[in-house]
Amino acid sequence: MKNIFKKLFSKSMVSLVLVWLADEAVTSAQTGESALEEMASNDTFLWMILVLEGLLITIGLILIVVILKMNHILFGQAVAEAEEAVAAPGIFAEWWQKLTDIVPVDKEEEVMTDHEYDGIIELDNNLPPWWKMLFNASIVFAAVYIGYYHFSDAGPSSQEEYIAEMRQAEAEVSAYMAQRANAVDELNVVTVEEEAALAEGKKIFDANCAACHGREGQGGVGPNVTDNYWIHGGDIKDVFKTIKYGVPAKGMIPWKSQLSPSQMQKVASYILTLVGTDPANPKEPQGEYYAPAGKEEPTNISDNESEANKQNLSLRQ
């Protein structure tokens, strides 16, 4: 038996060395692969793994024993200390007695009443002092509370609190809406219709755009924005996009760094209200006819504007 183990051990040691050598060979010259393969098919290889496993299990067992020993040393001591503490009533026990006013079991007869139910006797224990303290504190608190919130003007009433909270919520909502308003881009923009917003759009137009597009949008350096012909599209999204990115090559600057998205939305909406206003001295129509929702291109020749458009179109053809 002993001999077998000895043999196994020396064999596995030899194979360990062999594997190490083979590995060296692989990493240095990449030629040891066949040697490793041979090794894997060899029994010694298996034995070596078994021995290694045995070693690991032994180490694990030793560790478990060590942990159990430590456990015993640490907690054995703690238990002993706790037992000592219970034996001698310390400060804690005194406090506990003061707080609860418990009658010890051996003095139970002093508080026993003559109420007996099937052998169960009712005791007349004192209310625990901690409970009485809380009870008195709550009475004092209630008095202070009522005085502060209901009889003096110092604290807000529920009604006032509600109003204040609603006000704050409104402020938060409008802050959120303002932030949303600035989240508009050429993909989600819609025309605004509120008069205040359009008035603001007109202000922006007069200040920034009228120089090129005319006071009334009739056109000048820039195209007429009161007709239905648009070079870059007459939909709100198109107009917004033209304003935002401009057409730098043709003299229309991008406005995205000077106007907020909300401002561009307002001025774009304002421009669209100018369509069909027929100002004096209009610049000739440019671009494609854009039919605002549902309308067709006018065919009526007596219509001055459309005649001009027709001429303009035929001129270009």
Ligand code: HEC
């Ligand atoms: C410096 C002159 C100039 C100013 C200022 C200017 N534009 Fe323009 N704008 C142009 C020109 C030129 C074009 C034509 C671009 C082209 O031919 O592609 C144009 C085109 C446009 C178009 C597209 C018209 C179409 O037919 O598709 C819109 C909309 C427009 N501008 C809006 C504005 C707004 C809004 C402002 C002010 C915030 C503004 N522009 C300020 C010169 C200007």
